[in-house]
Amino acid sequence: MMRPLLFAAAAVLALPAVAHAQDGPAAGSWSFAVGAGTDNRSKGASKSDGDAYVFGEAQWDSADGFFYAGPSFQTIRSSSGSELEAAVDAGIRPEIAGFDVDLNAKYKWQVDAIDGYDADSWEFTGRISRSIGPAKARLTVQYSPDSTGSSKAWTWVEGRVGWDFTHKLSGTAAIGRREQETSVDYTAWNAGMTYAVTRDVDFDLRYYDTDANVPGPQYASALVGEVTFSF
Template sequence: MIRILSSALAASFLLVGAAQAQEAPSPGYGDWSFSFGGATDNRSKDASKSQGDAFVWGEAEWESDSGFFYVTPAFETIKASTGSELEVALAAGIRPEVAGFDLDLKAEHKWHVDANPGTDDDGWEFTADVKRSIGPASARLRLQYSPDSTGSTEAWTWVALRGGWDFTDKLTATAEVGRREQDNSVDYTGWNAGFTYALTSHIEAEVRYYDTDADPNNPQYADAVVAGLSFSF
């Protein structure tokens, strides 16, 4: 685990160095942005991907000049049933606007690094977000699907509705409820609520409560208060 964390942290610093090198975007070639951070638990779809342990993550994003098309390589530390402690991903998507709604349509391929031999160590994930903001209020409907996930889980779907409110230009509260149904794994309903606060234009802190209606004795589905810090350039 220490070796995996060291590699992930080194990748984070490389992302920062690359970000600082992008002082002036090149017209006609799109723009790069970079972010990394860590939290006390790695929560995805309200379930833990790190068995309740802390994790680190990082990503880079290239966006076309129009903002319509983007590509994102990323990594995050995990504790998976495949034996892997590091997940890497490559995603591509588009961000159109339709009838006043912002859409984000993305296809992503994920790999579990150093997974146990014979385990299913990769999978596709497709995401469709529909977002709308009116004044300080915001809402997002998220639909996700995988035809064959990593590990023993096969096809799954996730549907979630999130609402948010900007109290100030720095402080935002959001709450979300979602439903996940999986072949060869647990079906559950999850929810979360919390706050994000912009410490600076590049640093954001977050505190969020997560819970599910699945087995509370399993750290993957147990409730938790998660604190995190992220940096973006």
């Protein structure tokens, strides 16, 4: 595990040096976000066992917006004993035939996991989206060759549609399917509204549910509120 961690750390530390080594607008820029929510939902399932969580990220974007990379963290509740997941990712955002494309690779690890627990994983994501006036749509495909713990390879496919009601208020609804080699397969869906309180503060209220017949809060339905501060 140490070699990927060192590689990921080196990549993150190198980004500011790359930016400062360039002059003028070619240097790109950094952006940051922190926030909190009543439940940490990913692919429809809870990563915090239904409890509240906090998160943060830093992202460097090239001047033309084509390349981006950066570290992030989020609090979790894992069977590994970890309560913090760290990650570093990088991606490109080309435009193809009028569609916005986002191709991303992310390395994640659970901090302070118990000895012997498979606490790290790679996750690869492809997204294609299109907006026409206030309407927008997005298709996401994600794949991991080996997830954390006893879980192995999985695939997630999600379709999402949205509508901008005003310049501050938008709504989205999504449905996705997750297939996992050594864990439960399930379909998940969500619908909610996002309100821009200010230019830098967003509030999202969203309902989540799945068809997984598993006891406990991980796959249970939930109404989740989340606030994000960007700077």
